[in-house]
Amino acid sequence: RKEVEQDPGPFNVPEGATVAFNCTYSNSASQSFFWYRQDCRKEPKLLMSVYSSGNEDGRFTAQLNRASQYISLLIRDSKLSDSATYLCVVNLYGGSQGNLIFGKGTKLSVKP
């Protein structure tokens, strides 16, 4: 079983749509969780950290369910500029220590 698994995608949605990405992780000892965004041929960039209480940043909402080892990302009112690959990331350690374990990513394409 892969350490971090994501929806394979691609997701092709119209502008204004709501889209949800799901992710599961295998190691229950994981301490920190993130969503990164990666544009084509660019580096991954931190989109948001994910907390058990859930967190929201504008149109983006992330949720963590430790019992189910499940992470989600919801994007509301999709924009053309949201087109990218979204990477689910887990760390066995808190914060910046240790290695980041990435899913393969889910590609999102937002169409006019």
Place this chain on the structure above:
Amino acid sequence: DAGVTQSPTHLIKTRGQQVTLRCSPKSGHDTVSWYQQALGQGPQFIFQYYEEEERQRGNFPDRFSGHQFPNYSSELNVNALLLGDSALYLCASSPTTSGGTTSSTDTQYFGPGTRLTVL
């Protein structure tokens, strides 16, 4: 505030050659990690350097080695290149608070990467 920088941007090598990639961390960051990203895959952890020592290593052969300098910059060396080493090599930097710990909200910030092609 300069972010993470890497050089070179692109590199073409032939099988059996050796390569050195370089990374300068974001200002205020003292920990450097290296990742390999093959096409269509997520980045895979190679190793992490802190206080000029390798603190953690992923599942990569000894052909992959690194170094961290007193100014926190880092190098990744790959010997005896194979075709399968063709990938985007990413450097990430992160801060460490006093006492060697980090805040739970901290994470790693990536440079633009070096795209290595092995022919």
